[in-house]
Amino acid sequence: MSLVLSEDQQLLKDSAKAFVDQNAPVSVLRGLRDSKDALGYDQNLWRQMLELGWAGMAIPEAYGGFEFGYGGLGVVLEESGRTLLSSPLIATVLLGASAINELGSETQKSELLPKVVSGELLLALAIDEKPHHRPNRIETSAVKAGDGYVLNGCKTFVLDGHIANKLVVVARTSGAIDDESGISLFLIDANTDGVSINRSWMVDSRNSAMLSLNDVKIGGDALLGAEGNAYPGLTRVLDIGRIGVAAEMLGSMQQAFDITLDYLKQREQFGVLIGSFQGLQHRAAEMYSEIELCKSAVRAALSALDDAEKTDAKIAELASIAKAKLSEVATLVSNEAVQMHGGIGMTDEYDIGFYMKRARVASAFLGDALFHRDRYASLNGF
Amino acid sequence: MQAIAQLEDFRQETRAWLEANCPASMRTPMVDAEVVWGGRKATFVNPESKVWLERMADKGWTTPTWPKEYGGGGLSKEESIILSQEMARINARPPLNSFGISMLGPVLLESGTHEQKMEHIPKIVRGEIRWCQGYSEPGSGSDLASLNTKAVLDGDEYVINGSKVWTSYADKADWIFCLVRTDSEVPKHAGISFILFDMDAPGVTTKPIKLISGMSPFCETFFDNARAKATNLVGGLNNGWAIAKRLLQHERTMISGFGLAGSQGDRGGTTSTMDSVERAAMYYRGDTDKISDPGLRDEIAQFKIDSAAFALTSQRSIEESKQGQGPNATSSMLKNYGCELNKRRYELLLSSLGSQALGWEGEGFANDEIAVTREWLRSKANSIEGGTSEVQLNVIAKRVLGLPDMLSLVQK
Structure with a gap:
């Protein structure tokens, strides 16, 4: 199990970042919201994401995918989280396709998975x-x-x-x-x-x-899957979803933190930069430490998904570590981000509020921190 | 990177050598009384500890990656990882623990002269000299650079006057690496030197300090015209602060290891209920299937999750520094988080044991219960020694996050 990205994963991450920065800034989500867009995602962007192969990242080659693993899908999700990119990546690719791949019959897989890769099929x-x-x-x-x-x-x-x-x-x-x-x-x-x-x-x-x-x-x-007996497979699909969402949350929290750090280095009060105040410095340093732990938890969980030797029990444990930790820290970082921005953080015009809103929804999705701490305790027999 | 086949050969040779040379009792869990610190006053409660130390020191494997020239093992990073894996495989104890290995040695190798390395490194490798650290002073704690112990050149020796405090095991150490003021006319950071001298020199006295835990691991150390050879000044005159900071990074990396206890407790081979907070909670509450207090259960789960994520982060930090950069600014983050985790662990053990964790001595309390109480008190120093948590947070804010430094504005 490696906790650092492979060269290929790093290249993918860099190209995903470049794509997201250039084509999908937060203003895209803001536009979808303001226009009450009927779809809720940008079809043109999604088409480009399909062309980049993002939908087939974790799907086996036998079913038209690129077999780049969950580690690959994870770095794409992380980068898409940086700008809160709204797309079918989570519902269709991370959850829907994984459900078919993990539980489906040969017929279901060979009929449906290629359609996920091509974008013909959206799932929920x-x-x-x-x-x-x-x-x-x-x-x-x-x-x-x-x-x-x-x-x-x-x-x-x-x-x-x-x-x-x-x-x-x-x-x-x-x-x-x-x-x-x-x-x-x-x-x-x-x-x-x-x-x-x-x-x-x-x-x-x-x-x-x-x-x-x-x-x-x-x-x-x-x-x-089997009638009446889908729970173990479903659990694995949910764990894949939890780990993938944790990767997306990692990107969002890093970006919210970076935006806040920039603000601390620009905003002056009492004649000095507010980033020179120890009351803010220590909180920023603590957030940095927590984000470092989050990064390790996400990397470990993603790499376990790509490791055939890892048991479902081990994946369950790593998924709950990741989702509990990320949900807790996403709440911390987004709350602090708004607080450290002061009045401007409360305005709709400023992006930081979007990060807080997304953090809450992502934290609750597929189990919040309390759910996963309870699950972790049960998995470990206490 | 070395060829895989070559590394596999090394693994087989190492495995065979360890099988043949690691005494049986050195493959059992370490007990406090048998930890080997070396030095002129070393005692070996278990004679096999001595055999084990000598065999490992002969190969230089007490310091596997240090250069052969100075008695080290001369192993590559990959080989040293294999050595530690193979030692772990048979539960081999570390042959030697010392501040010489974890703190002084790495900076001496980086900044010492060839003569200094020849004089001191082999004795560290072999555990012949036990070192202590002379940093803090009564008036210089977090503001370490304000230190006052003076060293004045007299011929080819420095004459040292002043006192140090919180000197770990000074009463058991043979030599000291010490920060001294060699220039009082320049800004405080620019007048400090890093010097080595013998604790048996006339004019050096030590006095143990009794702590809230009842133990005395630290001393006050006094220098009254103590003399040190000028050739033992490391890194150049008035350049001690750079050496001191570098050494602190090594020290922080070592202390952050304390935080790993929380995640290691549950690995196989442990014997005490206290090794696992959740087992202790269930045992002392009389629970069978789960911890009956949902608040305590959630707190313990959170602690365990943080411990696991911390262990992964330590591992990631090692993987990231494999190119040989050594400890970097993240060592402050690891030190700070590791210490806080260790303190949390003891607070949770205290909650888990109830009144059985509140005894001091005598009847009604088992030895391991008293140990929890004492270690809980001891753990409070984790976030003070080697730089307080607050200082670590300052370092992260300034060096890692690039936030402006208010203190330096004040000091100008």
């Missing part, structure tokens, strides 16, 4: 049902009917739900509400009868939706 993972992420607490039901199933239930916080062509829906085929067994995954066309999708306008100006399923009839071929 529908799991949460209540305001808190509790992946085993699934009420949405899937009842066997003939060769297929009938689904009923509601989902919330479905990232990219309103733009996806296909939804990956987590539902219960048997068992009680908190049971890990009895959970199944289904791939459902977004335009199937009984599926209704309502976009939610989130504080971070990124995409999310509420989903309701009313007697949705689907065929048996919609099943993704």
Whole structure:
């Protein structure tokens, strides 16, 4: 396991940074928000990202991907996080494609994954049902009917739900509400009868939706993975998602910190730069230290995903270390960033507020710091 | 980078040599009483410690990467990593612990003359001389550069007058590396020299300081016309501050290692409940499946996660410095975080043990419980010695983040 980037990863990171800086500054997200853009992402940018191969980064060559690993996808996510780039990278590439790759049949993989790489297919993972992420607490039901199933239930916080062509829906085929067994995954066309999708306008100006399923009839071929036994695979997919989002958060927090540091070196009060005040210096130094720890946690988790010898248990532990730490520090850094900017940090005109808003949504997504500390303790037998 | 095959040969040879030469009792977990510090007054509670030290010193493997010319092992970085892996594989104890190895040696190799290296390095490698550090003074703590101990040239010797404080193990050391003022007319940083002399010299006295933990690892050290050879002034006259700072970086790298305890505690082979905070919490609360206090459980989980991320960061820092840059400004960050983690660990152990961690001595408390109490008190010094946490944060702000230095404005 290496904690430093390989030469190839560093090259990819540099080119991703150059692309993002040039084409996707924060003003792009601001524009999407102000125009209440129907899609919530910039299609032209996404097309360029597809051309750069970002959608196929972690997908095996056998299914049209570039097999560059999660380490590669991770540095792209990190750089996209620097400017809060809104795109289908997380919902479609990180979560949707991983669900198909980890749980799908040979047919599903060879039919769908190439379409992710080319951009023909957008996906969304529908799991949460209540305001808190509790992946085993699934009420949405899937009842066997003939060769297929009938689904009923509601989902919330479905990232990219309103733009996806296909939804990956987590539902219960048997068992009680908190049971890990009895959970199944289904791939459902977004335009199937009984599926209704309502976009939610989130504080971070990124995409999310509420989903309701009313007697949705689907065929048996919609099943993704084994009936009633999808939880272990789902957990791995969620861990991939947590690690990828942590990488994106790392980019965002580094940028928020850099912006703040620049401000401390420019703003004068009492005739001196405010960055000379020890009251601010020590807090900046503490943030720097925490960000260094975050970087190590993300690198370790990404490199574990690309290491075939790492067990799911080890990946679960590293995913929870990364997501707990990043969620905690993203909150710290974004709060401090606004505070250190003073009045200007409270204005919509200034970008720093966007970083705080995104930090909160990303922290809550797929489990906040409390969730992952609890999970870490359980994984370690205390 | 060396060829893989060559390194594999080295691994096999090393493995065979360690198998043949590491005594059985040196493959058991270290106990405090058997730590080898070397020196003229060295005692060996376990005779095999002496055998182990001598065999390792003969190969120069007490300091694997130091040049062969001065008695070191002459190993490449890759080879020294293999050596430590192979030692870890058989749980071999470190043969020698010393400030000579962790602090003085690296700066002497960087800045000493050939004659100085020839005189001092081999004795560090072999553990023949035990060193102590003369830095802090009663009036010069965080503001170290204001130090007052004077050295005046008299013929080919310096005459030294003044006193030092917090000198670790001065009463057990043979020689001291010491910061002295050699010019009082220039700005404070520009009049300091770094000099080495024998603690047995007439005019040197030491007095242990009793700490809140009841232990006395530190001394006051007094110099009353003590004499040092001028040839033992390192790095040039009035250039001591640069040497002092460089040495502090090595010291901080060493102290930051304390923070690794939190993540290492759970590795195999440990024997005490106290090695794992969460096991201690469950044991003393009578819990079986999980810690019954959700607040304590969350705090311990957070501590463990931070410890794991810290260990990964130390590892990353090593990987990043493999090109041989040695410790850099991030050593301040690691020192600071490591110390704070170690303090957190003892606070959590105190919460976990309840009143069993509040005993001082006597009946009703097991030895390892008393040790937790004493170590909790001892840990408070972690963020004071080697530069306080506040000084480390100043260093990070100035050197790493490039923030303006208010102090230097004040001092001008």
